[in-house]
Amino acid sequence: AQxxxxxxxxxxxxxxxxxxxxxxxxxxxxxxxxxxxxxxxSGELVFLIRRNSFDEQNEISGRYSWNFQKSTSSFNFxxxxxxxxxxxxxxxxxxxxxxxxxQLTFGSGTQLTVLP
Amino acid sequence: xxxxxxxxxxxVTEKGKDVxxxxxxxxxxxxxxxxxxxxxxxxxxxxxxxxxSAPDKSGLPSDRFSAERTGGSVSTLTIQRTQQEDSAVxxxxxxFRTGDTEAFFGQGTRLTVV
Numbered sequence: 585a586q587x588x589x590x591x592x593x594x595x596x597x598x599x600x601x602x603x604x605x606x607x608x609x610x611x612x613x614x615x616x617x618x619x620x621x622x623x624x625x626s627g628e629l630v631f632l633i634r635r636n637s638f639d640e641q642n643e644i645s646g647r648y649s650w651n652f653q654k655s656t657s658s659f660n661f662x663x664x665x666x667x668x669x670x671x672x673x674x675x676x677x678x679x680x681x682x683x684x685x686x687q688l689t690f691g692s693g694t695q696l697t698v699l700p
Numbered sequence: 701x702x703x704x705x706x707x708x709x710x711x712v713t714e715k716g717k718d719v720x721x722x723x724x725x726x727x728x729x730x731x732x733x734x735x736x737x738x739x740x741x742x743x744x745x746x747x748x749x750x751x752x753s754a755p756d757k758s759g760l761p762s763d764r765f766s767a768e769r770t771g772g773s774v775s776t777l778t779i780q781r782t783q784q785e786d787s788a789v790x791x792x793x794x795x796f797r798t799g800d801t802e803a804f805f806g807q808g809t810r811l812t813v814v
Contacts, residue, residue, distance in 0.1 A: 619802060619803075621805075626807075627789065627807060627808055628805060628806070628807045628808070629791065629793075629805035631802045631803070631804060631805075634801075634802045675742065675743065687733065687745045687748050687756065687759070688733065688743075688745070688793075688803055689745070690735075690742050690743040691742060692741070692742040693742050
């Protein structure tokens, strides 16, 4: 069985602060894929990043960075110098390989509010 | 179209009526997913189609829910005898294949059962 835990239900920061969204996952697969999605108030889920389990190199994209640590089964997401437009619900998701690759298992999401 | 298209965007129905929700995936995408998102909640997996394989129906909450995918493209999610607890946003997603490819989501159908 797969499970994704986002323990932070809501986070509120002031603009320009850095913020880290936590994601912890469980899977029996040795090969798996991790994702982050953003859901702004408009409701549509926007893909942010995909990470393969065999690639632990961290990634930076502009103000976004992701820290994948297999040893702790975590895939955390950091926004540097947050902006009001970053306010959204952020979902972490996991998809296994082979038989369990059929579905994306989502965490419960973290509501991020960036205050001006 | 360029993205996943869902219709209708909003649907209000009376308790006990049947509803059909449509999803038009991205052209060429062989995998198609349906999820349900209740107010303020995460995404609940409903059903998954991959090519001509038998669908994974393990997430359907009851036998009132069914889905089909015709010609490996458009999918219809049907809810029979709707109940108030069926009120939610129903999201469809498609991906080029499974595993290492990301899924792209439509804007969803907001279903309200009154």
